[in-house]
Amino acid sequence: MSVLMNRNSKVVVQGFGGAGQREAANGRAYGTQIVCGVTPGRGGQVIENTPIRNTVEEAVKEFGANVSLIFVPAPFAADAILEAEAAGVPVIICITEGIPVLDMVKVKRVMKGSKSRLIGPNCPGVISVAEHARAGIMPVDVYMEGHVGVISRSGTLVYEAVDQLTRLGIGQSGSVGVGGDPIIGTSQREALELFEADPDTNAIVLIGEIGGTAEQEAAEYIKTMKKPVVAFIGGATAPPGRRMGHAGAIIAGAAGTASAKQAALRAAGATVVESPSNIGQTMLEVLQKAGLK
Numbered sequence: 001m002s003v004l005m006n007r008n009s010k011v012v013v014q015g016f017g018g019a020g021q022r023e024a025a026n027g028r029a030y031g032t033q034i035v036c037g038v039t040p041g042r043g044g045q046v047i048e049n050t051p052i053r054n055t056v057e058e059a060v061k062e063f064g065a066n067v068s069l070i071f072v073p074a075p076f077a078a079d080a081i082l083e084a085e086a087a088g089v090p091v092i093i094c095i096t097e098g099i100p101v102l103d104m105v106k107v108k109r110v111m112k113g114s115k116s117r118l119i120g121p122n123c124p125g126v127i128s129v130a131e132h133a134r135a136g137i138m139p140v141d142v143y144m145e146g147h148v149g150v151i152s153r154s155g156t157l158v159y160e161a162v163d164q165l166t167r168l169g170i171g172q173s174g175s176v177g178v179g180g181d182p183i184i185g186t187s188q189r190e191a192l193e194l195f196e197a198d199p200d201t202n203a204i205v206l207i208g209e210i211g212g213t214a215e216q217e218a219a220e221y222i223k224t225m226k227k228p229v230v231a232f233i234g235g236a237t238a239p240p241g242r243r244m245g246h247a248g249a250i251i252a253g254a255a256g257t258a259s260a261k262q263a264a265l266r267a268a269g270a271t272v273v274e275s276p277s278n279i280g281q282t283m284l285e286v287l288q289k290a291g292l293k
Contacts, residue, residue: 003149003174003194003201004091004119004126005067005133010035012056012065012089014080015072019095021048023069023137030140031132035063056087069125069135070094077121078103085116093135097122097181104183111185118185124155124177130200136177138162146171147292148283149195151188152207153180153214154234157276161205161232164280170287173201180209188218196225202292203228205279206270208261210235215261219268228290229270230283233258 011027013020016037024034025048036051036059043054051063059065068089072080077096084092099121111118119126125136129145137155142163148170152158158175165172176191178184188206195201206229208215215233222229235258262272273282287293 002128002131002133003176003198004117005128005135005174006131007031007133009033009067009091009133009135010063010065011067011069011135012036012038012059012063013050014038014056014068014070014084016042016047016050016052017071020069020071021050023071024048024050026140027069027134030134032134035059035065056084056089060087060089065089067091067135068093070096070121072096074098074100078107081107081118081121082110085111085114085118089116091117091119091126091135092185093119093123093125094121094179094185095123095125095137096120099181101182104181108183119176120179120181120184122181123179123184124152124158126174126176128174129172138175138177142166143175144171146173147200147202148172148205149198149201149203150175150205150207151191151195152177152205153188153209154207157207157232157234160276161207161279164277165205165283168280168284170280170284170293173198182212188214189221192218192221192225192229196227201227203230203283203287203290205229205283206231206265207276207279208233210258210261211256213256216264219264219270222265222268222270228286229265230279230286231262231265231270231272232276232279233261233265233272234276
Protein backbone atom coordinates (compact mmCIF):
# COMPACT_ATOMS: atom_id res chain seq x y z
CA MET A 1 0.00 0.00 0.00
CA SER A 2 1.07 3.65 -0.25
CA VAL A 3 -0.03 7.13 0.84
CA LEU A 4 -1.68 9.38 -1.78
CA MET A 5 0.40 8.10 -4.74
CA ASN A 6 1.46 4.77 -6.20
CA ARG A 7 3.07 3.39 -9.35
CA ASN A 8 -0.25 3.70 -11.19
CA SER A 9 -0.64 7.42 -10.45
CA LYS A 10 -0.80 9.60 -13.55
CA VAL A 11 0.47 13.11 -12.99
CA VAL A 12 -0.53 16.25 -14.86
CA VAL A 13 1.74 19.26 -14.31
CA GLN A 14 -0.15 22.55 -14.25
CA GLY A 15 2.15 25.40 -15.20
CA PHE A 16 4.65 23.77 -17.55
CA GLY A 17 7.31 26.47 -17.37
CA GLY A 18 10.90 26.06 -16.23
CA ALA A 19 10.10 24.60 -12.79
CA GLY A 20 7.32 22.39 -14.12
CA GLN A 21 9.51 21.02 -16.89
CA ARG A 22 12.41 20.35 -14.51
CA GLU A 23 10.32 18.47 -11.97
CA ALA A 24 8.43 16.58 -14.66
CA ALA A 25 11.79 15.32 -15.91
CA ASN A 26 12.94 14.47 -12.38
CA GLY A 27 9.69 12.66 -11.61
CA ARG A 28 9.83 10.69 -14.83
CA ALA A 29 13.45 9.71 -14.18
CA TYR A 30 12.38 8.41 -10.76
CA GLY A 31 9.72 6.23 -12.38
CA THR A 32 6.62 8.39 -12.00
CA GLN A 33 4.07 8.54 -14.81
CA ILE A 34 4.08 12.17 -15.94
CA VAL A 35 1.36 12.05 -18.58
CA CYS A 36 0.69 15.65 -19.52
CA GLY A 37 1.40 19.32 -18.94
CA VAL A 38 -1.18 22.09 -18.87
CA THR A 39 -0.43 25.59 -20.13
CA PRO A 40 -3.36 27.56 -21.59
CA GLY A 41 -2.73 28.55 -25.18
CA ARG A 42 -0.07 25.91 -25.77
CA GLY A 43 -2.35 22.89 -26.14
CA GLY A 44 -1.22 20.46 -28.82
CA GLN A 45 2.47 21.19 -28.37
CA VAL A 46 4.99 18.68 -27.06
CA ILE A 47 7.55 20.15 -24.67
CA GLU A 48 10.39 18.05 -23.24
CA ASN A 49 8.68 14.85 -24.44
CA THR A 50 5.49 15.86 -22.64
CA PRO A 51 2.19 16.53 -24.45
CA ILE A 52 0.63 19.87 -23.49
CA ARG A 53 -3.07 20.59 -23.20
CA ASN A 54 -4.99 23.79 -22.50
CA THR A 55 -7.05 22.52 -19.58
CA VAL A 56 -6.92 19.97 -16.78
CA GLU A 57 -10.22 18.56 -18.00
CA GLU A 58 -8.52 17.61 -21.26
CA ALA A 59 -5.67 15.98 -19.33
CA VAL A 60 -8.12 13.91 -17.30
CA LYS A 61 -10.23 12.82 -20.26
CA GLU A 62 -7.36 12.07 -22.64
CA PHE A 63 -4.65 10.75 -20.32
CA GLY A 64 -6.51 9.64 -17.19
CA ALA A 65 -4.61 12.09 -14.98
CA ASN A 66 -5.41 11.51 -11.30
CA VAL A 67 -2.73 13.63 -9.60
CA SER A 68 -2.14 17.31 -10.32
CA LEU A 69 1.18 19.01 -9.57
CA ILE A 70 0.85 22.80 -9.61
CA PHE A 71 3.64 25.28 -10.43
CA VAL A 72 1.33 28.12 -11.48
CA PRO A 73 2.43 31.62 -10.29
CA ALA A 74 0.85 32.79 -7.03
CA PRO A 75 -1.72 35.25 -8.48
CA PHE A 76 -3.27 32.46 -10.56
CA ALA A 77 -2.56 29.39 -8.40
CA ALA A 78 -5.88 29.35 -6.56
CA ASP A 79 -7.72 29.22 -9.89
CA ALA A 80 -5.43 26.34 -10.92
CA ILE A 81 -6.37 24.43 -7.76
CA LEU A 82 -10.06 25.01 -8.41
CA GLU A 83 -9.68 23.95 -12.04
CA ALA A 84 -8.17 20.64 -10.95
CA GLU A 85 -10.92 20.17 -8.37
CA ALA A 86 -13.62 20.88 -10.96
CA ALA A 87 -12.02 18.32 -13.28
CA GLY A 88 -12.30 15.71 -10.53
CA VAL A 89 -8.58 15.15 -9.89
CA PRO A 90 -8.42 13.13 -6.64
CA VAL A 91 -5.01 14.43 -5.42
CA ILE A 92 -3.99 18.05 -6.01
CA ILE A 93 -0.47 19.07 -4.92
CA CYS A 94 0.33 22.79 -4.98
CA ILE A 95 3.99 23.76 -4.72
CA THR A 96 3.38 27.48 -5.25
CA GLU A 97 4.10 29.80 -2.33
CA GLY A 98 2.78 33.27 -1.69
CA ILE A 99 -0.82 32.64 -2.74
CA PRO A 100 -2.99 35.47 -1.33
CA VAL A 101 -4.77 34.37 1.84
CA LEU A 102 -8.16 35.54 0.57
CA ASP A 103 -7.69 33.37 -2.52
CA MET A 104 -7.07 30.35 -0.28
CA VAL A 105 -10.16 31.18 1.79
CA LYS A 106 -12.17 30.74 -1.41
CA VAL A 107 -10.36 27.49 -2.24
CA LYS A 108 -10.97 26.14 1.27
CA ARG A 109 -14.68 26.93 1.03
CA VAL A 110 -15.07 25.32 -2.40
CA MET A 111 -13.14 22.19 -1.40
CA LYS A 112 -15.09 21.59 1.79
CA GLY A 113 -16.73 18.23 1.19
CA SER A 114 -14.95 17.77 -2.16
CA LYS A 115 -13.82 14.36 -3.35
CA SER A 116 -10.46 15.95 -4.20
CA ARG A 117 -7.68 16.26 -1.61
CA LEU A 118 -5.37 19.27 -1.62
CA ILE A 119 -1.77 19.04 -0.42
CA GLY A 120 -0.19 22.45 0.20
CA PRO A 121 0.18 25.12 -1.01
CA ASN A 122 3.78 26.14 -0.28
CA CYS A 123 4.85 22.52 0.13
CA PRO A 124 7.54 20.16 -1.19
CA GLY A 125 5.01 17.58 -2.38
CA VAL A 126 4.46 13.85 -1.95
CA ILE A 127 6.60 10.77 -2.50
CA SER A 128 5.87 7.05 -2.09
CA VAL A 129 9.28 5.44 -2.04
CA ALA A 130 8.57 1.78 -2.78
CA GLU A 131 6.21 2.80 -5.58
CA HIS A 132 8.71 5.23 -7.16
CA ALA A 133 5.89 7.77 -7.26
CA ARG A 134 6.89 11.40 -6.77
CA ALA A 135 5.02 14.67 -7.32
CA GLY A 136 6.97 17.57 -5.91
CA ILE A 137 10.44 19.04 -5.57
CA MET A 138 12.12 16.71 -3.06
CA PRO A 139 15.56 15.27 -3.91
CA VAL A 140 15.07 11.55 -4.38
CA ASP A 141 18.66 10.58 -3.63
CA VAL A 142 18.18 10.99 0.15
CA TYR A 143 15.28 8.52 0.27
CA MET A 144 15.57 4.79 0.96
CA GLU A 145 12.75 2.28 0.88
CA GLY A 146 11.47 1.34 4.32
CA HIS A 147 8.70 1.85 6.84
CA VAL A 148 8.89 5.35 8.38
CA GLY A 149 6.54 8.06 7.16
CA VAL A 150 7.57 11.72 7.33
CA ILE A 151 5.14 14.64 7.64
CA SER A 152 6.30 18.24 7.66
CA ARG A 153 5.30 21.86 7.21
CA SER A 154 8.86 22.56 6.05
CA GLY A 155 10.37 21.17 2.86
CA THR A 156 13.95 21.62 3.98
CA LEU A 157 13.33 19.77 7.23
CA VAL A 158 11.73 16.90 5.30
CA TYR A 159 14.99 16.41 3.41
CA GLU A 160 17.06 16.77 6.59
CA ALA A 161 15.00 14.22 8.51
CA VAL A 162 14.96 11.75 5.62
CA ASP A 163 18.72 12.08 5.12
CA GLN A 164 19.33 11.37 8.82
CA LEU A 165 17.08 8.31 8.70
CA THR A 166 18.74 6.95 5.56
CA ARG A 167 22.24 7.40 6.99
CA LEU A 168 21.15 5.32 9.98
CA GLY A 169 19.75 2.58 7.75
CA ILE A 170 16.13 3.52 8.44
CA GLY A 171 14.11 3.53 5.23
CA GLN A 172 10.98 5.49 4.53
CA SER A 173 7.56 4.53 3.23
CA GLY A 174 7.10 8.08 1.99
CA SER A 175 6.73 11.70 2.92
CA VAL A 176 4.01 14.34 2.77
CA GLY A 177 4.80 18.03 2.92
CA VAL A 178 1.60 19.64 4.16
CA GLY A 179 2.77 23.20 3.52
CA GLY A 180 3.74 26.26 5.52
CA ASP A 181 1.02 28.75 4.62
CA PRO A 182 -1.70 29.91 7.05
CA ILE A 183 -4.41 28.14 5.01
CA ILE A 184 -3.58 24.71 3.60
CA GLY A 185 -5.51 21.73 2.36
CA THR A 186 -4.54 18.54 4.20
CA SER A 187 -3.65 19.09 7.86
CA GLN A 188 -0.98 17.35 9.90
CA ARG A 189 -3.69 15.38 11.66
CA GLU A 190 -5.12 14.18 8.34
CA ALA A 191 -1.65 13.19 7.14
CA LEU A 192 -1.14 11.23 10.36
CA GLU A 193 -4.40 9.41 9.68
CA LEU A 194 -3.13 8.39 6.24
CA PHE A 195 0.12 6.95 7.59
CA GLU A 196 -1.61 5.29 10.55
CA ALA A 197 -3.82 3.44 8.06
CA ASP A 198 -0.89 2.48 5.81
CA PRO A 199 0.28 -1.10 6.51
CA ASP A 200 3.73 -0.30 5.09
CA THR A 201 4.36 2.41 7.68
CA ASN A 202 5.53 1.40 11.16
CA ALA A 203 6.39 4.80 12.65
CA ILE A 204 6.09 8.49 11.78
CA VAL A 205 8.21 11.63 12.01
CA LEU A 206 6.08 14.76 12.48
CA ILE A 207 7.79 18.12 11.90
CA GLY A 208 5.81 21.18 12.90
CA GLU A 209 6.42 24.87 13.42
CA ILE A 210 5.35 27.73 15.60
CA GLY A 211 2.06 29.43 14.73
CA GLY A 212 -1.51 28.18 14.72
CA THR A 213 -2.83 25.12 16.53
CA ALA A 214 -2.32 22.39 13.92
CA GLU A 215 0.17 20.50 16.09
CA GLN A 216 -2.23 20.49 19.05
CA GLU A 217 -4.94 19.09 16.79
CA ALA A 218 -2.47 16.47 15.59
CA ALA A 219 -1.64 15.66 19.21
CA GLU A 220 -5.28 14.84 19.92
CA TYR A 221 -5.16 12.23 17.18
CA ILE A 222 -1.78 10.88 18.32
CA LYS A 223 -3.48 9.89 21.57
CA THR A 224 -5.45 7.28 19.58
CA MET A 225 -2.59 6.02 17.40
CA LYS A 226 -0.89 2.64 17.61
CA LYS A 227 2.24 3.70 15.73
CA PRO A 228 5.02 5.66 17.47
CA VAL A 229 5.56 9.31 16.55
CA VAL A 230 8.78 11.33 16.83
CA ALA A 231 8.07 15.07 16.69
CA PHE A 232 10.05 18.27 16.28
CA ILE A 233 8.76 21.85 16.43
CA GLY A 234 10.72 24.47 14.52
CA GLY A 235 10.97 28.10 15.61
CA ALA A 236 11.46 27.64 19.36
CA THR A 237 13.61 30.77 19.58
CA ALA A 238 11.36 33.00 17.47
CA PRO A 239 10.09 36.18 19.14
CA PRO A 240 6.29 36.60 19.36
CA GLY A 241 4.77 38.54 16.48
CA ARG A 242 7.61 37.92 14.03
CA ARG A 243 7.09 35.59 11.09
CA MET A 244 9.85 33.03 10.69
CA GLY A 245 10.18 31.58 7.19
CA HIS A 246 6.70 30.34 6.34
CA ALA A 247 3.70 32.62 6.24
CA GLY A 248 2.02 30.44 8.86
CA ALA A 249 5.00 30.45 11.23
CA ILE A 250 4.08 33.42 13.38
CA ILE A 251 3.24 33.31 17.08
CA ALA A 252 -0.13 34.92 17.77
CA GLY A 253 -1.25 33.79 21.21
CA ALA A 254 0.07 31.26 23.68
CA ALA A 255 -1.15 28.25 21.69
CA GLY A 256 1.17 29.10 18.82
CA THR A 257 4.40 28.85 20.80
CA ALA A 258 6.84 25.98 20.44
CA SER A 259 6.55 25.15 24.13
CA ALA A 260 2.76 24.82 23.93
CA LYS A 261 3.01 22.51 20.94
CA GLN A 262 5.79 20.43 22.50
CA ALA A 263 3.77 20.03 25.71
CA ALA A 264 0.69 18.89 23.78
CA LEU A 265 2.67 16.37 21.76
CA ARG A 266 4.43 14.95 24.83
CA ALA A 267 1.12 14.63 26.67
CA ALA A 268 -0.25 12.72 23.68
CA GLY A 269 2.59 10.18 23.83
CA ALA A 270 4.85 11.46 21.04
CA THR A 271 8.61 11.53 21.56
CA VAL A 272 9.59 15.19 21.17
CA VAL A 273 13.12 16.22 20.18
CA GLU A 274 14.48 19.69 20.91
CA SER A 275 16.94 19.83 18.00
CA PRO A 276 16.37 18.79 14.37
CA SER A 277 19.78 17.13 14.40
CA ASN A 278 18.39 14.48 16.78
CA ILE A 279 15.43 13.35 14.69
CA GLY A 280 17.11 10.34 13.11
CA GLN A 281 18.85 9.04 16.22
CA THR A 282 15.70 9.44 18.29
CA MET A 283 13.65 7.51 15.73
CA LEU A 284 16.27 4.74 15.78
CA GLU A 285 15.93 4.48 19.56
CA VAL A 286 12.13 4.52 19.38
CA LEU A 287 12.13 1.75 16.75
CA GLN A 288 14.57 -0.36 18.77
CA LYS A 289 12.48 0.04 21.91
CA ALA A 290 9.36 -0.99 20.02
CA GLY A 291 11.13 -3.98 18.46
CA LEU A 292 10.75 -2.53 14.96
CA LYS A 293 14.47 -2.17 14.17
